[in-house]
Amino acid sequence: MAFIEIRGLQKSYRVYQKQEGLLASLTGLFHREYRNVHAVQGIDLEVEKGEFVAFLGPNGAGKTTTLKLLSGVISPSAGEARVMGFVPWERTNEYRRRFALVMGQKNQLWWDLPAAESFRLHQQIYAIAPTDFDRTLGELTDLLDVGKLLNQPVRELSLGERMKMELIAALLHSPEVLFLDEPTIGLDVIAQHNIQKFLKHYQEVRRVTILLTSHYMKDVAALCQRVVVIAEGQIMYDGSLAGVVDRFSTHKVLTLQFAGDQIPSDLDQYGELIEAVAPKVKLRVDRTEIPKVLAALLAGHTIEDVSVEDPPLEEVIADLFVQSSEQAGKKSKEVLAVGHSGR
Amino acid sequence: MHNFLRYPRLFYTFARNSLIRDMTFRANFLIEILSNIGWMAMNLGFYILVFSYTKSIEGWDQYEFFVFIATTMFINSLVQGLFMPNAQELSELVRTGGLDYALLKPIDTQFMLSLRRINWSSLGNFFVAGILLAYALQHLDQTGFHPVQYFLYPFYILCGVLILYSVMFSLAATSIWLGRNQSLYDFWFYITNFSRYPMEIYGGNALGSSLRTIFTFVIPVLIVINVPARMMAMPMKPEYNYLATFAIVATVVSLVASRWIFKRALESYRSASS
The missing domain is CATH 3.40.50.300 (P-loop containing nucleotide triphosphate hydrolases)
Structure with a gap:
C-alpha cells in the first residue's frame, strides 16, 4: 500500500x-x-x-x-x-x-506570548522528550535563523518571521x-x-x-x-x-535577431508576433511547425541569433x-x- | 511520561501561559480583578440591605445566606475563570476556522478547547468568597452539623462547576452547527440569575414550582448552588438527601451529554475558508 x-x-x-x-x-x-x-x-x-x-x-x-x-x-x-x-x-x-499541517493564512501560536512558550506547550501536547525537544528546536532555529526572536511576543514579529515560527511549531514533533x-x-x-x-x-x-x-x-x-x-x-x-x-x-516562443536594423514585414505568416523591437523579434509558433518555420526563416533572411523556448x-x-x-x-x-x- | 500525568501537566502549562499573558497587560488585569470584586461587593451590600428589613428569606437567615453568596462566588469564579473564556473562544474559532489547529493535536479535543485559556482575574473572587465564608461561619451556629458536611461541601461545589461547565460547553458546541453563536454571555446571565437564589423562593404558586421543576430536573442549574450552599449553611436533613443524590446523577449526565453533543457537532464541522 x-x-x-x-x-x-x-x-x-x-x-x-x-x-x-x-x-x-x-x-x-x-x-x-x-x-x-x-x-x-x-x-x-x-x-x-x-x-x-x-x-x-x-x-x-x-x-x-x-x-x-x-x-x-x-x-x-x-x-x-x-x-x-x-x-x-x-x-x-x-x-x-x-503529521503536521501548516496553513499560511491561519496561525496557531499564542499571539501575545513569545514563540518559545508556544513551543513548550507543543512539547507537552506531543509528549516530546526534553533532549529531543532541545535538539530539534536548536536545529530548526539555526536553520531558519530566528534564535534571537524566540523570546519576543509573536504579535511583534514580521509576517515572514512569524511564518518561520509557525513552521518550527509544526516540525517540533518531527x-x-x-x-x-x-x-x-x-x-x-x-x-x-x-x-x-x-x-x-x-x-x-x-x-x-x-x-x-x-x-x-x-x-x-x-x-x-x-x-x-x-x-x-x-x-x-x-x-x-x-x-x-x-x-x-501548444506553442513555443521563437526569438530572432536579424542582421541590420530592419525587420522583415512578412513575419505574420510564420506565427503570432509577440514583440518586435528592431532588430529583435519574438514569435509565438505552433510546436509542430517549429522545424518548418525555422528552415523557411533561415533560408529567406540573414539571421544573427536564434533561440527556441517554452513559454513561461x-x-x-x-x-x-x-x-x-x-x-x-x-x-x-x-x-x-x-x-x-x-x- | 504517564498518560494520566500528561493532562494535569498540560493544564498547568495552559494556566501558566495564561497568567504570563494576563500579566503582560497588567493594568487591564488589575482593573478586571477590581471590577469583579466590586460587582460582588455590590451584590453583598444589596443583601445586607435586604436583611436590615427582614430576619430571613424563606428560611435562610443572614449568615446562612452569606454562606449561600460565598458558594455562588466560589462556583461563578471557577466557571468564569476556567471555562468562560474558552467557551466564548470556541464560537470564534468555528467562525474563523481556527478550530482546525485544535483538531490536529494528539490530545483530547474537548479537554484542549475547554481549558486552554484561563482567566486569572475572575479567580480573584474565589479568595473573596473564602473570606466571606470564613466570616459567615464564625457567626453561624453550627450545632447539629455532621463532620461529613465539611467534606461534601467542596465536592458539591465541584459538581456545581461541572454542571454549569457542561451546559455552557454544550451551548458553545452548537456554534459548530450554527456557524456562529454569540449568545453565551446573555445565556450566562439568564442562568446565573435563576441559580443565585435559594430554591425555596420558587415555591407557592404554579409559576414558581414549574420554574423550580424545570431548572432542577431539565436544565439542572438550581441545584448547582443550592445543594452545596445548604450543605455548609444548615444541618443535614433526610428530606434533602434525594436532592444531594440527584446532584451527583445530574453531574454525570450533564458531562456525558456535553461530550456527546460536542462529538456530534464536530462531525458537521466545515472549517472556514483558509
Missing part, C-alpha cells in the same frame, strides 16, 4: 445563497436557497514515502479541502483515504502525532508527513526564498513526505519533483513540472486554469441545480 492513498475522495458543501439587500435578507430568514458546492469531486492519488508533491490549481479548486481531508479536520462526503495506514478523519492520537497550505503567502521575495531553501533542505535531510499547495510557481519549481494540477475538484494532471509544459503548451510556466498554468474553468463552467450549469428548502 502506498504511503498516502486516496480513492474516489469527495467533499460537498451546502451553501446558503444570500441575495443582496435588506429585503432579501429578511426573506432569507424564512426561505433559503442552497447551492451544493462540490469542492472535491472524486480524487484518486497515491504518494510514496519521501515524495515532495505540489498541488496546483486556481482558487477554489479543492486543494485546501483535500489537505483538510487528509489532516482529518473535516470528513469526506464519499471515498476513502489512508495516510500511513490511518484513516485521517478518525483522528486517532497515533496518527495526529505523526512529523513524517507534512501538509503545507500556501506557506509563503503574503511574504516578500526574500522571505519566500528563505522558506523555500529551508523546506528543500529539511526534506532532503529528513526524507519527510510533503504535500504543498501554493500559488507561487517559484515555490513549486524550486521544491517539487511532482506536480498535481487540480481544477474544479478533479485531477487534471499528475507528473513532472516540465511535463506540464510539454503536455499543455506561469503562462501555461494560467491557460490551463482558464481552459479547465471554462469546461467546468459548462458542466456546473448542469450541476447547479438549486435546492430549495425552508428553514
Whole structure:
C-alpha cells in the first residue's frame, strides 16, 4: 500500500445563497436557497514515502479541502483515504502525532506570548522528550535563523518571521508527513526564498513526505519533483513540472535577431508576433511547425541569433486554469441545480 | 511520561501561559480583578440591605445566606475563570476556522478547547468568597452539623462547576452547527440569575414550582448552588438527601451529554475558508 492513498475522495458543501439587500435578507430568514458546492469531486492519488508533491490549481479548486481531508479536520462526503495506514478523519492520537499541517493564512501560536512558550506547550501536547525537544528546536532555529526572536511576543514579529515560527511549531514533533497550505503567502521575495531553501533542505535531510499547495510557481519549481494540477475538484494532471509544459503548451516562443536594423514585414505568416523591437523579434509558433518555420526563416533572411523556448510556466498554468474553468463552467450549469428548502 | 500525568501537566502549562499573558497587560488585569470584586461587593451590600428589613428569606437567615453568596462566588469564579473564556473562544474559532489547529493535536479535543485559556482575574473572587465564608461561619451556629458536611461541601461545589461547565460547553458546541453563536454571555446571565437564589423562593404558586421543576430536573442549574450552599449553611436533613443524590446523577449526565453533543457537532464541522 502506498504511503498516502486516496480513492474516489469527495467533499460537498451546502451553501446558503444570500441575495443582496435588506429585503432579501429578511426573506432569507424564512426561505433559503442552497447551492451544493462540490469542492472535491472524486480524487484518486497515491504518494510514496519521501515524495515532495505540489498541488496546483486556481482558487477554489479543492486543494485546501483535500489537505483538510487528509489532516482529518473535516470528513469526506464519499471515498476513502489512508495516510500511513490511518484513516485521517478518525483522528486517532497515533496518527495526529505523526503529521503536521501548516496553513499560511491561519496561525496557531499564542499571539501575545513569545514563540518559545508556544513551543513548550507543543512539547507537552506531543509528549516530546526534553533532549529531543532541545535538539530539534536548536536545529530548526539555526536553520531558519530566528534564535534571537524566540523570546519576543509573536504579535511583534514580521509576517515572514512569524511564518518561520509557525513552521518550527509544526516540525517540533518531527512529523513524517507534512501538509503545507500556501506557506509563503503574503511574504516578500526574500522571505519566500528563505522558506523555500529551508523546506528543500529539511526534506532532503529528513526524507519527510510533503504535500504543498501554493500559488507561487517559484515555490513549486524550486521544491517539487511532482506536480498535481487540480481544477474544479478533479485531477487534471499528475507528473513532472516540465511535463506540464510539454503536455499543455501548444506553442513555443521563437526569438530572432536579424542582421541590420530592419525587420522583415512578412513575419505574420510564420506565427503570432509577440514583440518586435528592431532588430529583435519574438514569435509565438505552433510546436509542430517549429522545424518548418525555422528552415523557411533561415533560408529567406540573414539571421544573427536564434533561440527556441517554452513559454513561461506561469503562462501555461494560467491557460490551463482558464481552459479547465471554462469546461467546468459548462458542466456546473448542469450541476447547479438549486435546492430549495425552508428553514 | 504517564498518560494520566500528561493532562494535569498540560493544564498547568495552559494556566501558566495564561497568567504570563494576563500579566503582560497588567493594568487591564488589575482593573478586571477590581471590577469583579466590586460587582460582588455590590451584590453583598444589596443583601445586607435586604436583611436590615427582614430576619430571613424563606428560611435562610443572614449568615446562612452569606454562606449561600460565598458558594455562588466560589462556583461563578471557577466557571468564569476556567471555562468562560474558552467557551466564548470556541464560537470564534468555528467562525474563523481556527478550530482546525485544535483538531490536529494528539490530545483530547474537548479537554484542549475547554481549558486552554484561563482567566486569572475572575479567580480573584474565589479568595473573596473564602473570606466571606470564613466570616459567615464564625457567626453561624453550627450545632447539629455532621463532620461529613465539611467534606461534601467542596465536592458539591465541584459538581456545581461541572454542571454549569457542561451546559455552557454544550451551548458553545452548537456554534459548530450554527456557524456562529454569540449568545453565551446573555445565556450566562439568564442562568446565573435563576441559580443565585435559594430554591425555596420558587415555591407557592404554579409559576414558581414549574420554574423550580424545570431548572432542577431539565436544565439542572438550581441545584448547582443550592445543594452545596445548604450543605455548609444548615444541618443535614433526610428530606434533602434525594436532592444531594440527584446532584451527583445530574453531574454525570450533564458531562456525558456535553461530550456527546460536542462529538456530534464536530462531525458537521466545515472549517472556514483558509
